[in-house]
Amino acid sequence: MTQEKIIVVLGAGAAGFFAAINAKEKNPKAKCLLLEGSRRVLTKVKISGGGRCNVTHNLFDPKLLVQNYPRGFKELLSAFYSFQPKDMVSWLEKRGVKLKAEADGRMFPESNKSSTIIDCLSVEAAKLGVDLQLGQKIKSIQKKDELFHLELGDGTVLKVHKLILATGSSPSGYQLAESLGHKIVDPVPSLFTFNIKHPFLKDLPGQSFEKVDLELSFEKSLKLKKYKQQGPLLITHWGLSGPAVLKLSAFAARDLHESSYQAHLKVNFLWQEQTKEEALLVLENYKKENRDKGLGKNFPFSFSKRFWCELLSCLDIQQEKTWQELSKKNLSEIAFFLTEMSFQVDGKGVFKEEFVTAGGVDLKEIDFKTMESRLCSSLYFCGEILNIDGITGGFNFQNAWTTAWLAGNSV
Numbered sequence: 001m002t003q004e005k006i007i008v009v010l011g012a013g014a015a016g017f018f019a020a021i022n023a024k025e026k027n028p029k030a031k032c033l034l035l036e037g038s039r040r041v042l043t044k045v046k047i048s049g050g051g052r053c054n055v056t057h058n059l060f061d062p063k064l065l066v067q068n069y070p071r072g073f074k075e076l077l078s079a080f081y082s083f084q085p086k087d088m089v090s091w092l093e094k095r096g097v098k099l100k101a102e103a104d105g106r107m108f109p110e111s112n113k114s115s116t117i118i119d120c121l122s123v124e125a126a127k128l129g130v131d132l133q134l135g136q137k138i139k140s141i142q143k144k145d146e147l148f149h150l151e152l153g154d155g156t157v158l159k160v161h162k163l164i165l166a167t168g169s170s171p172s173g174y175q176l177a178e179s180l181g182h183k184i185v186d187p188v189p190s191l192f193t194f195n196i197k198h199p200f201l202k203d204l205p206g207q208s209f210e211k212v213d214l215e216l217s218f219e220k221s222l223k224l225k226k227y228k229q230q231g232p233l234l235i236t237h238w239g240l241s242g243p244a245v246l247k248l249s250a251f252a253a254r255d256l257h258e259s260s261y262q263a264h265l266k267v268n269f270l271w272q273e274q275t276k277e278e279a280l281l282v283l284e285n286y287k288k289e290n291r292d293k294g295l296g297k298n299f300p301f302s303f304s305k306r307f308w309c310e311l312l313s314c315l316d317i318q319q320e321k322t323w324q325e326l327s328k329k330n331l332s333e334i335a336f337f338l339t340e341m342s343f344q345v346d347g348k349g350v351f352k353e354e355f356v357t358a359g360g361v362d363l364k365e366i367d368f369k370t371m372e373s374r375l376c377s378s379l380y381f382c383g384e385i386l387n388i389d390g391i392t393g394g395f396n397f398q399n400a401w402t403t404a405w406l407a408g409n410s411v
């Protein structure tokens, strides 16, 4: 008599649930156990997107999609040709869940409730007969004679044919991966805001800019590269945030960690490739045409009056003056401030909407056609346990769905 195939998925987050569903669907006769260490499932799905769950992103070209992954872009390219946002949208739609895209491309359930996604995954897993067990802490895993021996919390040993690790960024998951011969790339935070103390920003929290140019650089002695980013910016009580900063934090996550979150951030508030010289020209022309007008109320560029007046005060220029009273030096200082001002980043803040870990299982050790380990056969990985992370906008969940789909279909 042939022995019943046993598949175990460790971790009941987005990746673990989706892997278990796909594995069981592909192997209806196998026993598929989804073991969760805590007492709750899909906790991050629940809180994600402010309780709305930003499931994926409305971007269906794999080549463009991978550009949103500071780590994993090379490996995910082939994976996205197998399962990408369009496939997740239709997978959910077939199960009665419709997604809608917002103007910035983020996709949410039409219900605006993360519980819709949780219910869909839970019902699907139960329908297929996935055996979900909560509070299952694995003490150790050993591979003997082609079987994984999982030592459970109560001391019993479960013998398993196929094992999928989907434990997210939990240290215990990394330890299990290491115990099976895998290298863990040091985990460091990604997606955070910048702490900046500067008199100019102090009175401007809440001010936002549709598009700015940012350039992040480090002390020369550290020999780290420069990072550039464009996009919306937000001034906060503690420094700078907004999509451009979050993107920069993700792409520079490792170097920022190495510099202990000390860096220089050059901001071009004018964007559109306006240099200091071009800004100066605009200011000089404005001065010619508005000589008798007051500085405080009249200015070129589409800034708020609050921003403009704060800038004047920071440069010690009285707003009661008229434009003709501005010296060449004043104009040059304003142009410099608008296009080349550098702020000292001194630490990182928390972006409450989403955060992820850069680092995890080394991607060189994984076959991305199947998500199987190259070092240990019948062992698979998916989701955030891998050294993959995306910028904010649904890309992190898409990594979970895609790698879980591949792992589930390959076991």
Ligand SMILES: Cc1cc2nc3c(=O)[nH]c(=O)nc-3n(C[C@H](O)[C@H](O)[C@H](O)COP(=O)(O)OP(=O)(O)OC[C@H]3O[C@@H](n4cnc5c(N)ncnc54)[C@H](O)[C@@H]3O)c2cc1C
Pocket: 010, 011, 012, 013, 014, 015, 016, 035, 036, 037, 038, 040, 041, 042, 043, 044, 045, 047, 048, 049, 050, 053, 054, 055, 056, 136, 137, 138, 166, 167, 168, 169, 170, 172, 173, 352, 353, 354, 355, 356, 382, 383, 384, 385, 393, 394, 395, 396, 397, 398, 400
């Ligand atoms: C506040 C917040 C908001 C977010 N919002 C978004 C968003 O809107 N869009 C987006 O794309 N991404 C978002 N993310 C990121 C996204 O949640 C993660 O990328 C995604 O959840 C990763 O899925 P995962 O299944 O790999 O890991 P997880 O969701 O972390 O799941 C891992 C599971 O494994 C369990 N586990 C851990 N160790 C063990 C063990 N040893 N044994 C058994 N079980 C174990 C954990 O308890 C957990 O249930 C957000 C993250 C946070 C923190």
